[in-house]
Amino acid sequence: MELCARCSSITLGGLRQDLPASLASRSGSKQGMVLREDGSTLARSATDCRLCALIQEALLSSLQSSVSQDDPQAMLSLAPDAVVLEPKSDSQGSTFPDPPTGGSHLTGFNVTATESTTGQLLQAKIRLYTHGQHKGPHRRHDIVGRPQLRGPACDEAFSLLERWVEACKRDHACCCETLSGSVIDESQLPQLPSRVIRVSGSSVKLLPSGGRRGRYASLSHCWGSSGRPPLKTTQANLQKHLQDIPWVSIPKTFQDAITVARSIGLDYVWIDSLCIVQDDHQDWLKESKRMGSIYEQAELTIAASHTPGCWEGFLFPRHPPPPSVEIPRFFSQDSDVSGASRIQVFATVRRDTAANTFPEFGTLNSRAWATQEWLLSRRIVFFTKGTVIWSCKAITQRETGERCYSISRNTRWKNIIEQYSDRQLTYATDKLIALEGLRMELGKRIACEYAFGVWKESLPNQLLWQVTKRIDGAVISDPLKLPTWTWAHVPCGVRFLAIDKAKNLCSSIALEDDSPRRMSLQARAKRISAVTTILGSNQGDAVTEAIYADINTSHAKLTSSMAKFIPAKDGSPVGWAVFDLASEDVTSGEILAVALMGSISRRDEEAERRLGKTVSKKLRHYWVLMIRRRSDGRYHRIGVGKTYGQTWWHDAAVGTFDLV
Numbered sequence: 001m002e003l004c005a006r007c008s009s010i011t012l013g014g015l016r017q018d019l020p021a022s023l024a025s026r027s028g029s030k031q032g033m034v035l036r037e038d039g040s041t042l043a044r045s046a047t048d049c050r051l052c053a054l055i056q057e058a059l060l061s062s063l064q065s066s067v068s069q070d071d072p073q074a075m076l077s078l079a080p081d082a083v084v085l086e087p088k089s090d091s092q093g094s095t096f097p098d099p100p101t102g103g104s105h106l107t108g109f110n111v112t113a114t115e116s117t118t119g120q121l122l123q124a125k126i127r128l129y130t131h132g133q134h135k136g137p138h139r140r141h142d143i144v145g146r147p148q149l150r151g152p153a154c155d156e157a158f159s160l161l162e163r164w165v166e167a168c169k170r171d172h173a174c175c176c177e178t179l180s181g182s183v184i185d186e187s188q189l190p191q192l193p194s195r196v197i198r199v200s201g202s203s204v205k206l207l208p209s210g211g212r213r214g215r216y217a218s219l220s221h222c223w224g225s226s227g228r229p230p231l232k233t234t235q236a237n238l239q240k241h242l243q244d245i246p247w248v249s250i251p252k253t254f255q256d257a258i259t260v261a262r263s264i265g266l267d268y269v270w271i272d273s274l275c276i277v278q279d280d281h282q283d284w285l286k287e288s289k290r291m292g293s294i295y296e297q298a299e300l301t302i303a304a305s306h307t308p309g310c311w312e313g314f315l316f317p318r319h320p321p322p323p324s325v326e327i328p329r330f331f332s333q334d335s336d337v338s339g340a341s342r343i344q345v346f347a348t349v350r351r352d353t354a355a356n357t358f359p360e361f362g363t364l365n366s367r368a369w370a371t372q373e374w375l376l377s378r379r380i381v382f383f384t385k386g387t388v389i390w391s392c393k394a395i396t397q398r399e400t401g402e403r404c405y406s407i408s409r410n411t412r413w414k415n416i417i418e419q420y421s422d423r424q425l426t427y428a429t430d431k432l433i434a435l436e437g438l439r440m441e442l443g444k445r446i447a448c449e450y451a452f453g454v455w456k457e458s459l460p461n462q463l464l465w466q467v468t469k470r471i472d473g474a475v476i477s478d479p480l481k482l483p484t485w486t487w488a489h490v491p492c493g494v495r496f497l498a499i500d501k502a503k504n505l506c507s508s509i510a511l512e513d514d515s516p517r518r519m520s521l522q523a524r525a526k527r528i529s530a531v532t533t534i535l536g537s538n539q540g541d542a543v544t545e546a547i548y549a550d551i552n553t554s555h556a557k558l559t560s561s562m563a564k565f566i567p568a569k570d571g572s573p574v575g576w577a578v579f580d581l582a583s584e585d586v587t588s589g590e591i592l593a594v595a596l597m598g599s600i601s602r603r604d605e606e607a608e609r610r611l612g613k614t615v616s617k618k619l620r621h622y623w624v625l626m627i628r629r630r631s632d633g634r635y636h637r638i639g640v641g642k643t644y645g646q647t648w649w650h651d652a653a654v655g656t657f658d659l660v
Contacts, residue, residue, distance in 0.1 A: 003325065004049035006035055010327050012142060015087040015109060023084055026121065027112040032086035039078035039113045050325045051347055055083075055111050058124035058349045063115060066122075078122075079114040086110045088125065090403055095141045096395050097160075097167030103140035107402055108347075126347050129324075129400065142331070143345055146401045147324075152388050153256075153315040158263040160399060161381060164390045165264065165300060168379055172394040175378045178296045179411060180444035184378075189213035190297040192268060194287060195233075195275040197245070199258045200267040204250065206233060206241040206274060216268035217261045218298040220373040220380070221253050222363050223273065223426065224309020230254075231310070232278040241274065252313030256383075257302050259315070270294055273310075291437025292376055301377035303370075305362035306385045314383040324348040356386035357398075360407045368423040368430070371416065372438035374408035411442070413455060414462065414496045418555065422468070422493040428479050431488050451516040453488040459509050460521075460596040461499055464623050466640050468493040468556040470582035483517045484637040485625075485659050490580055495555035497640065499623055503601040507654060518634075519659040521625075525592040526652040528577075528626070531564035535573050542619050543644045547576050550642060566593070566643060574648045577626050577641030584638055590629035593641065594657065595649065597623040620646045627657060634658045 014033040024030050035055070036042055042059075046052040060076040090105045108127040115122055129145030149157045168175050169186050176184050184190070192209035196216055223230050231251055233241050247255070254271055261269045277283040287294075295301060304314035330345040355361040359382045364370050374380060382389040388399040396406035410416070416438070425434060432453055439450060449456040454463075465487045478489050487494045507522040535544055551559045559578060566575040577593070598605065599621040608615055626639035635657045643649075 002049070003051050003328070004045050006045075007049055007051040007325075008328060010035075010051075010085065011330055011332060012104060012106070015085060015106075016104075019084065019086075023082060027084060027086060027110075027123070029084075029086040029110070029112075032084050032109075034082050035085050035111075036083040038080045039083045040080045040116065042078055042083055042113070043076070050323070051327070054323065054325060054347060054349050055124070055126060058111060058126060059113055059122050061349075062122045062124040063120075066120070077116040079116040079119070081114040083111065083113045085126075086112065090144050092395075092403065094144065094395060094397070094403060096171070096397060097163040098141065099167075099171070101141040104142040105144050106142060107144045125350065127350060127400065127402070128327075129346050129348070130343055131346075143343075144401045146399070147346070148321040148348075149318075149388065149399050150321075151315070151318045152383055153259065157388060157399070158260070161260070161300075161388070161390075162264045164381070164392075165379065168392050168394070172392060174393045177393075178378075179292070179376065179438070179441040182444075184297070189215060192216060193270050193275060193290065193294045193297075196268040196270050197258070197274055198267060199261055199269055204245045204247065204258060205243060206238075206245065207268070208242070214268050215266055215299040216270055217257065217266050218270045218295050218301045218373070218377070219254070219257045219272075219304070220301055220364065220370055220377075221257075221271075221304040221310055221314075222308055222367055224311060226426075228309060228311060230273045232273045233276070234279045235277060238277060245274070251310040253304050253307055253310040256304070256313045256315045260302055260381075264300075266299060270298065285433075288433050289436050289440065291372060292441035293437075295373055295376035295437070296378060296441065298377065299379070301373065301380045303359065303364060303374070303380050303382045305359045305364050305382045305389075306356070307383075308363040316383075316385050318386070319351075322349050322351045352386040357384055357389075358404070359384060359389065365407070366422075366424050368420055368425045369434050371420040371423060372435055375411060375416065375438055376441060377408075380408065413442070413458070417453065417465075417487055418493070418495055421487060428491070431480060431482075449511075451511055452482055452486040454486055456511060460504060460506055460625075461496075461502070462487075463596060463625055463637075464497045464499060464640055465494040466497065466554075466556055466559070466578040467562075467580050468495055469558055470562060471580060472582055474581075474583060476580060483519065483660055484580075485519055489637075493556075497623055497642065498550075498553070498555070499597055502597040502599060502621070502623060505595045505598045505602045505605070505622070507602070517660060520656065521594065521659055522654060522656045523594050523596060524649060524652045525594045525655050525657070526649060528566060528586050528591040528593050530567060531577065531586050532567055533564060535565055541572075543573055543575075546619060546621070546644050547573060551576060566641065568648055574645060575622070575624070575641055575643030577624070577639050579626065579639035581638065591638070592627050592629070592635070592655075592657075593624040593643065594627060595622045595643075595652070596625050619644055622649065627659065630660075634660050636660055 016031055019032045046056040063076055087106055088108050088110050090107055093105045095101050106128055108125055111124045113122050127145055128143050129147050130143045192212050192214050196207050198205055198207040257269055276287045307314045324346040327345050379392045390397050391406045396404050463485055467490055469492050477491055482489045509521050512518040551563050562578050563576045565573045568574045600615055604615045622643045624641050627635040628638045629635055
């Protein structure tokens, strides 16, 4: 099967041409070329043309994903509208791991066509790649893509990994910095962790570093089920591990990590279950606090992304790659790339799924300890089921050269907590220690005090979190007995309320010096005696619209089903709240809504009350903490919410509340 005349005519110059206005408005792209004037002819051409067949496959996959997940009954039928090819370039012009060059930096082209029955616009991607050295004359780099690897353990894979590491060291100044802002001198060997696994030569053994220096890889992995725990170093086998760890006793995931490290020239690997004496609590606490240094100083972190336990391994066998088609004269009409016609350019489709490709779909992404491991690591290589993904502070890239989004690089504390709180811990008592290495490194940079998962200088906005699901029962299960005001108190994920441009309304807020579990809070408060599950009859007014807008755009998907509405005396809604416990009863005991933050400042509100003038006529927003009075006169948190408008707060007095 050869190429049809139209597919044979695809060139870089043709993809750069300006599209007619009618076609440009349809797809939103200004450049491209018409592959077929009549899309209904594509099916017939696909029986004889290999590239038309790939384009048809890509469009069918697009149709199936828009109708339902891989509906085998979905059939592709195109309308007699034009099928358009539009160039797709790397947004950053990346040539990594090659040195930066000029050029078009194409990753492929998008195909746009119209489905005949529904008139739906279909868009699909054809990926382009070249073999080997693919820079053109004058150091141009027109095609970013590389062929898919034969497997994660082939020579080409290890060669690419070495090139990634070398290029990162050479070109990425930001990847020499730690989270605290200190700069690592890559020309010097780092100091090894207290213990490492020495993997050079044919033997494997545990090595006390004793101040040695060397380059090492760290492993991020899932331990697995309690029924088959990983190989551990204990006080009983410590001396044996210092002599030798037999290969047959080493779990497959650890073996794979050792294989990767050896293949890229590293002599040492750090693996938590082997390098920390697991039944020595003091050793465990000491080493847990050194996680920041361990992961930041590592040459590379190897992430066994899709492996549920340490015995399965992560160097998965691969399905054969999808078919590819050479586009014979891709550079032939491009005067800027004279001589580049000798470069072979190939087109192919993606047959992998997001679930098999990206780390966020892997089992490791559900493990709480992975949060700090990924954020602290300057360089990570993710071994997923379908691909190898490189992620450093400068770029995240598939093995094929395509850039992708990294879930492991956002260091905003509230973002970290939202991600971390969704993940699982084998031991609930690790809730805060599993962030300790990260906390210590961040603390060096921001110089803020910290207590129970909260940065003191970021109060009160770090108190404005809500649970992501209903917690049943009469009390919250918390083995650490943490203060109720911290997100770490609840056994589920949390999301912070959106508080863009909000101002602090607290007269004072502080943690007690003698007991940081206690928080002293001074702010205006309003008693709550009733909540409802419906908004009432004032549909369409400004407050109701604001409530709907906020709960429907909440970061927590279940907010709309968990929210209770706060009524005024006349029954009209003034706000909403999400309680930590599903069974919370506001009709018993003293329940207060404390105004922590507002859309104008406390000083402006005080001036309004003093002068009797309104600073702003816009609907006023108040972010509130819901607290309940205890029998000893102190208060504990029971939820969070938001109210709208000033009138409801007119008779609210400032009070001082001791939160525990």
